[in-house]
Amino acid sequence: MVNILTVFITGTAGSGKSTLTSALADYLESQDNYVGILNLDPAAEYLPYTPDIDIRDYVSARGIMRKYKLGPNASLIAAVDLIITKVDELRQQISELDPTYLIVDTPGQLEMFAFRDTGPLIVNRLNMDKSMVIFVIDSVHARTMLGLASSLLLSLSVQLRIQKTQVNVLNKADLLTEEEIEEIENMIEEPDYLETRGDSELVTRIGGIIRSIGMIPEPIPVSAVKGQGLDRIHAIMEQVLTGGDKPS
């Protein structure tokens, strides 16, 4: 019986998707899980892990750039669109590998993947049994309400597009002080806190709207480099895999 949880690691460029893919796979393996890694970034030059399955074996953004004389963004768009034509081959490889957890590292530019029609289509086609999304927020951009609100709005857009159980991760938490992490938690949790901060009215009101939607999961502080917070991600993955309650 197929029982694979496919975990799509999404997030803004440079937020640490590839590093988290590697760290999470290592962590899960250390907990005696059988883990596979699928690299879905056709433009990746260097990866901090060795993928079990690699889209670059089928589609190369650099090759497309040369062949069709396209610029870096146009070639990446074409490359991401071409992934859909290789989904059957990828599914075949996933079935042969048959991992418990398949971690999928997605293309660097979020908008190319999540905000175009192909991304959600690829996610649905690569779903073997169950799937979820991890949205990686760069801590460095979350220290102000403006940065945090922008990141959470992006996360919400991904949730809207892909419509899977989604976990927000505050990566690079090792670059923040404990006070800064607490400040971020306050900005999300404390209803009156936003009013006291002196942000612009737009930022304060957007913060209020994000909170009132109530469906945006509170980010889990993680350090992909230091291996912090991975146990909390694992616990949610296990819940999703075994069909338990979705995280709130």
Ligand SMILES: Nc1nc2c(ncn2[C@@H]2O[C@H](COP(=O)(O)OP(=O)(O)OP(=O)(O)O)[C@@H](O)[C@H]2O)c(=O)[nH]1
């Ligand atoms: N301090 C710190 N640095 C991190 C962490 N995670 C990733 N980085 C660094 O952030 C940079 C980008 O990491 P990547 O994993 O390549 O990020 P990415 O989101 O895959 O990048 P693209 O695919 O190019 O969008 C690298 O220099 C990483 O070493 C972390 O938890 N802490």
Ligand SMILES: [Mg+2]
């Ligand atoms: Mg990457």
